[in-house]
Structures are given as C-alpha cells and as structure tokens.
Amino acid sequence: MEVTNRYITIKAHIDGAPKESDFELKDAALPLRVDPDTNLVIVKNLYVSIDPYQLNRLKSFSSSQTAINFAAGVTPGEGIDAYGVGKVVVSGNPEFEKDDLVVGLISWGDYTVVKPGVLLRKFDPLGLPLSYQVGILGFSGLTAYAGLFDICKPKKGEKVFVSAASGSVGNLVGQYAKLFGCYVVGSAGSKEKVAILKEKLGFDDAFNYKEETDLKATLKRYFPDGIDIYFDNVGAEMQEAAVANMKAFGRVAVCGVISEYTDTGKRAAPDMLDVVYKRIKIQGFLAADHMNVYQDFLQKTCDQLSTGKIQALEDISDGVESIPSAFVGLFRGDNIGKKIVRIALE
Numbered sequence: 001m002e003v004t005n006r007y008i009t010i011k012a013h014i015d016g017a018p019k020e021s022d023f024e025l026k027d028a029a030l031p032l033r034v035d036p037d038t039n040l041v042i043v044k045n046l047y048v049s050i051d052p053y054q055l056n057r058l059k060s061f062s063s064s065q066t067a068i069n070f071a072a073g074v075t076p077g078e079g080i081d082a083y084g085v086g087k088v089v090v091s092g093n094p095e096f097e098k099d100d101l102v103v104g105l106i107s108w109g110d111y112t113v114v115k116p117g118v119l120l121r122k123f124d125p126l127g128l129p130l131s132y133q134v135g136i137l138g139f140s141g142l143t144a145y146a147g148l149f150d151i152c153k154p155k156k157g158e159k160v161f162v163s164a165a166s167g168s169v170g171n172l173v174g175q176y177a178k179l180f181g182c183y184v185v186g187s188a189g190s191k192e193k194v195a196i197l198k199e200k201l202g203f204d205d206a207f208n209y210k211e212e213t214d215l216k217a218t219l220k221r222y223f224p225d226g227i228d229i230y231f232d233n234v235g236a237e238m239q240e241a242a243v244a245n246m247k248a249f250g251r252v253a254v255c256g257v258i259s260e261y262t263d264t265g266k267r268a269a270p271d272m273l274d275v276v277y278k279r280i281k282i283q284g285f286l287a288a289d290h291m292n293v294y295q296d297f298l299q300k301t302c303d304q305l306s307t308g309k310i311q312a313l314e315d316i317s318d319g320v321e322s323i324p325s326a327f328v329g330l331f332r333g334d335n336i337g338k339k340i341v342r343i344a345l346e
C-alpha cells in the first residue's frame with residue numbers, strides 16, 4: 001500500500017521574524033513497507049510539538065545549530081523533525097510493532113520514516129490525553145521541572161518571577177513553584193493571559209508586559225523586596241530588568257530568549273556589577289541534560305494531574321497545513337499554553 005505524505009518545509013532560510021509564506025506544504029508518495037533488516041519504523045503522526053527553538057534551526061546561521069544534535073540546521077526543501085506522538089504503521093525494528101503508540105522525534109508531516117538511533121519510545125498514555133506527551137508530560141514539562149528544581153533550587157516562601165508565563169514552559173514553572181510554596185508572579189502579553197494566570201492557574205500576581213514602559217520599575221512594584229528566582233524565557237530587556245531587581249544570591253535560569261530569536265541584533269546586557277555584588281547565579285540549561293530527573297518529574301506530575309493540583313494548558317490546531325500559522329503564532333504571542341498541532345485522530 002502507498003499513501004501520500006504531506007509535509008512542511010521552508011522555501012529558504014528564515015533570518016528574522018517568520019511569516020507563513022516562508023513555508024510550503026509538499027507531498028510525496030510513501031510506500032507503507034520496510035525491509036525487515038533496515039530497522040526502519042513508519043509512524044503515522046498524531047500530535048506534533050510547535051516550539052520556538054525550531055526558528056534557530058531554520059536560520060542560515062545560529063550558534064545553537066552546532067551545539068546539540070536536535071538543534072541542527074534545517075535545509076530548505078527538506079522535512080523538519082519535531083517532537084511528537086504517533087502510531088506505528090509498519091515496523092522493520094523488533095522493538096516496535098504495528099499499532100504501538102510512540103513518542104519521540106517525528107516530523108511536521110503526516111508520516112515519519114524513523115531511522116534506527118533516532119529518539120523514539122513506546123509509551124502508556126495512562127488514561128491521559130495523548131497530547132499530554134507533547135506538552136505537560138513531554139519536554140515542556142521536563143524543562144519547567146528541571147529548570148526550576150535543578151537549576152534554581154527554590155526554597156519555600158521564595159519569590160519567583162517567570163516571563164512568557166502563559167506559554168508552555170512558563171505556565172508549568174509557575175504552577176510547580178506555587179505547589180512548592182513559592183510566591184509567583186508571571187508576565188505575559190495580553191489581558192486574557194494575565195487573567196488566566198491569576199484566576200485559573202493560581203499565580204499570586206501577573207502583568208501584561210506590553211502595557212509597561214519601564215520594566216525595571218514594574219518589577220520593583222511587584223517585588224518591592226526583590227526577586228529570588230527569575231525563570232527567563234524571553235531574554236533582552238526583561239532579563240536586564242529582572243537582574244536589576246534580584247536579591248542577593250538570586251538565581252536566574254536562562255531557559256530561552258525568544259525575544260532575541262527574531263532579531264539577531266538584540267541582546268540582554270544585565271548590569272554585571274549587580275551580578276557580582278549581589279552574587280547572582282545566571283545559568284543557561286537544556287532540558288535534554290536533565291533526563292536523570294525524568295522519572296521523578298513524570299511521577300509527580302501525573303500525581304498532581306490526577307488530584308487536579310496542576311492543570312494542562314494546551315492550544316491545539318488541526319492538520320499539517322496549520323503548522324506554519326501555529327509556528328509563526330508563537331512569535332506573535334497567539335498561543336495560550338502548549339502549542340500543538342493534531343495531525344490525525346488516533
């Protein structure tokens with residue numbers, strides 16, 4: 001049997017803010033068979049993750065492209081791999097059977113031919129929505145958990161500030177920090193997002209950074225006694241303002257710097273005298289280096305989900321063709337929670 005595999009690619013490298021017209025939907029015939037000795041697995045994609053870091057892969061150059069395999073540059077015209085959930089259609093790999101549910105590196109398309117050695121594992125959905133594997137129980141969740149607990153090492157009662165707080169990682173950082181016993185303030189880009197943080201997710205406070213003209217003064221207002229932990233998702237001016245408001249021995253986890261991804265000239269320049277004299281630790285991290293806490297993270301998060309203590313905030317669009325607008329929307333702040341594209345129903 002043969003199917004038509006529709007997939008998303010870029011027409012040319014994207015150096016700046018992405019536009020939907022930078023992408024194209026291609027298709028190719030895909031025979032649904034593999035030779036038994038190839039170890040190839042053909043997966044029907046069900047849910048794919050839409051992540052800001054992909055933009056750095058789509059540029060003609062980014063230092064991130066050579067740092068770690070999953071961030072490798074993408075060649076225009078070729079398929080784009082992405083984390084996601086799928087179902088095995090055909091397997092030439094003894095570890096997988098037809099109809100196995102799998103999570104791992106699939107692609108922004110209808111089907112993925114997964115080569116041996118590529119991250120792919122079977123999973124038990126434990127009665128939870130399959131989409132959770134892409135967000136709250138996937139890398140977004142692990143990023144929030146490892147960044148907060150491994151990098152920032154919170155203490156009960158500490159004051160935590162998180163930017164892009166209604167996004168996939170940010171909303172979970174805030175929820176974990178609240179459950180742990182911290183005081184949490186988030187920033188987000190709209191009134192609606194601010195209301196969700198305060199009314200639905202239990203943040204102590206939140207503000208719309210787009211309405212503020214002096215971020216240093218804004219943070220002083222929300223943290224008159226200073227910030228213990230800043231979980232940075234955006235970089236640039238917000239990082240500078242947070243560092244200016246940190247307490248002595250404050251910790252900054254640099255998770256991502258999305259405001260710098262679309263503008264190569266933009267950089268955070270925190271005051272280094274603050275860093276020295278307040279003995280602030282600023283540390284970048286990648287979730288992939290924290291697989292040692294994965295089981296702990298999974299167990300705790302599943303427990304918190306089952307008792308309703310934590311909420312999965314998801315933003316799901318449908319169909320391969322919606323991937324470009326879903327992706328471009330990340331940089332316009334369109335998404336509320338984890339951006340996911342549902343490629344097919346199970």
Ligand SMILES: NC(=O)c1ccc[n+]([C@@H]2O[C@H](COP(=O)([O-])OP(=O)(O)OC[C@H]3O[C@@H](n4cnc5c(N)ncnc54)[C@H](OP(=O)(O)O)[C@@H]3O)[C@@H](O)[C@H]2O)c1
Pocket residue numbers: 050051052053139140143164165166167168169170187188189190193233234254255256257258259260285286287288330331332333334335336337338339
């Ligand atoms: N280190 C790691 O292992 C790791 C893993 C996953 C993600 N990350 C990073 O974590 C950050 C959040 O990722 P995510 O997947 O959770 O995405 P996300 O927050 O769900 O989506 C991106 C959000 O960023 C905000 N944003 C976009 N442009 C902005 C700008 N110029 N200034 C300020 N905010 C802007 C938007 O919300 P607003 O409406 O609030 O502007 C948007 O909704 C990103 O920097 C990403 O690269 C790092």
